[in-house]
Amino acid sequence: MRQSSHVFFTSAAIPAIRARTAVGWAAIAAAALPLASASAQRTLLRESFETPSRVRWAHTWGSAEVTNERAHAGERSLKCSVENKYGMSVHHCDFRARAGATYVLAAWLFVPKQEKECFPVLRLSDVGWKSLAEEAPGTKIDEWVQLQCQWKNDAGQSQIRVSLHNAPWKEGLEGAVYYWDDITLTEEGGAVEQPGARGRNPNVIEGAAVTPAGGMKVSVAAGKVRVFGKAVEVVPLTLEVPPERVLQIHDEQLRLTEEEPQGYGKGTALQHCLGTGVSLCGCLEPGSIVVAEKAGQQGRRYEQGKDWRADEDWGRIGRLPDGALGADQTVFVSYRIRLIRVDTICVDTTGRAYLGQGDDQKFCPEIPPVDYGSRGLCNVYLPYGCTEITAKELYPIGEPFPEPDVDFLDAHRARVAKTREKLERGDSVTIVTWGDSVTAGGDATRPEFRFPDAFAQALRYKYPQARVNLVNAGRGGWNSNRSLPLFEDDVLKHKPDLVTIEYVNDMGMSEENLQKNYFEAIDRLRAIGAEVAIITPHFTRPSWRGFAGVETPETRPAVGYLRKIAEEKQVALADASKRWEHLAAEGIPYYVLLRNGINHPNDAGHQLFVDELMRLF
């Protein structure tokens, strides 16, 4: 695991952030393809065994291998061999389930004429192996037979398991084999999560809601929670959330500029209110600044509004021209700064709720690890100077990002097929990443964690025989209007196979403007045979996006325009915005992924771009 993920995301959050989901992608498909709607059928699995599998199949008992001995379609199928002790062979993979949805599992099976008998079954089960629906082939031997079973999720299960099963519990069957091909799993109907809304915890069976209980207190209601497969009764309890630490800064020596202090960059910065080069909004405790002539708040004390002024939201200060402060005078400034934190409300195996306290940080606080033997219920986000826990600060830990719809993904993978084929062949591939400061790497902690570098590296791991050259054409602060005139030099001259486009700085543009720029860029790239992946941008500072809290559905019209452009021009889409939109549902306040507090993701945020790009390869 990458160090950045480890540093930022602790055990509770890693599966949430790194796992995938279909709701988000179904919603993208709905936005991009008018035919798809929330209640339409979604394909969760289509497995032909012709190419390396995109789902994580697991095998327990017996063995399984992809073979070209026979196939229902194409050239390959899955050959399962049973083991000797119990006659077992189990090949399986799990999927997120949606309450109320209907699942149809279908597959083709071939049982050859052979000495030892076998009893294969196509099965949908829960993750505890309890069968929900299944079909066996009957007595047909030496021919391909289609099996199909169907199940409706009335019980609101959060996961289902597809298993290719042979379990006669009979000794001495070693040598029996059978073949599977063309397996599909579809999902239809069911409750759709609201994008950007708080999540549903897959481990909560009932109740156990975490709610504000006045001041810094939260209540955990009675209920039932699954802890390592066991249903545990939760004891109702009220917990006190400790306030964040406040730090007193003494005698910072500053020469105050005359520029009016305003926002993250104007006036003189109080050094301890700085994040990664820009000031952090809310970090300064209002009313705490003391400007003195000498250390220890000695000598003359200068007056706010007469000698100096400040933007207390952003921790910036400046001298007033008619005041007592000289232009070259060094003053001693003391003030207090506030920190932010994420805590996790957990339940242990006895049903006792407790608060797992995170570390106070100026920015990007880690989500604390959940102890082994416990389950996380809800994250509590404490913004700067939090004095009361309201519903806004509570982030129930929900389901991971859904697996993308297979049809949608296949369509987009086909749009980078040339690049992928070159990688598979072991050729040299050149990727140019065209974009703004985020593409340039802001604010990854190390060069290898910038998303272009991490993407190139992920391709090198996946296609070790290929040579992946990366040219980073990111320019900090620029948008596509400004970059397009340099397109020849920045992008085209490198003769790229693939170009990624990421401009969070384009988010204010009109549809016409975006179309003009992207159409031109795509046409010029097509002319030299290059393929394109448009990346929808991450989320920036909530107040910039018109939000008070950090529970936020995607509302930027430009994101919709980008999805439309990808459809119209038939270029691939890496829809990172969907990941950011889903973070709240996973229990993650997205603000903790902004390393400069405004618009630059941290390492984990960069990795979300990589995850979405790698879906195409």
Ligand SMILES: [Ca+2]
């Ligand atoms: Ca096949």
